[in-house]
Amino acid sequence: MSAAPIPSRLIFLSELPQCSPRDKVRFLGWHVIVDKYDVKSGTLSLSHTYPKDIPTPIMAFINVDHVLESVRSADLEVGAWINVVGYIIDSKEEKVLKKSRKSSRRQQGTLSIRVQAIMLWSAGMLNVDAYEKALQERLSISV
Template sequence: MAHGPVPSRLTLLASLPSFDWGTKVRFLGCVTSYSAAAGRLVLEHDCPKSCQVKAWVDVRLLLEKLTFEHTAVGQWVNVIGYITLKPQASRKHAQDGLDRSTVDVQALMLWSAGPLDIERYETCLSR
């Protein structure tokens, strides 16, 4: 019998809609917006190139440790968290007016990706 926390599943952000509610995931995304009032980051990663998935990441549990490098638009961050709602087929986003698939994630950990070879990351996870 195993004891301790359930391991996270490393995945591309585009694959998040395929996971069930309650699945613990780890993924990389680029910050496209941050709402301090809602305690939510919106992350995207266009891999594959036609990816229309956004991750709405609840960061309220991490507010004391978040810095500008975690919330600035254009920053790449790693997230470990749980899928909290069944993925939505689409939500209209006021930012761009497009319907996109969205997944809600409760973040347990979040850290800056730092220097990153994004192509290598995508290649490793796309296999």
């Protein structure tokens, strides 16, 4: 009997710094804006604005090497809203992937987290406020 894959944990992007390396996370693009796509490293740079009063902005660097064939060009455009399922990358794995930025590094007042995407898809047209409220309520219930 084979073991089933571990489920991902639905979180806000701002919660990524509390995750451990190799945690499987899911953060829906309702909160994520594609800030930059680096073709050479296959990395999306995603930012987050929830909660509005977050003291240190969070930047998630998403390695899309494993999902590149299924990613549409529209998902890589600046301003696209996307959904991501992936694993938190620790610094040792990051060296293997030959990435230039370090996990959880502060850069220009921003906390940086690296994620290896295993799924990525467009979030389409969303009501961001409704999603934030729904996810916050869900997280409050599950605690």
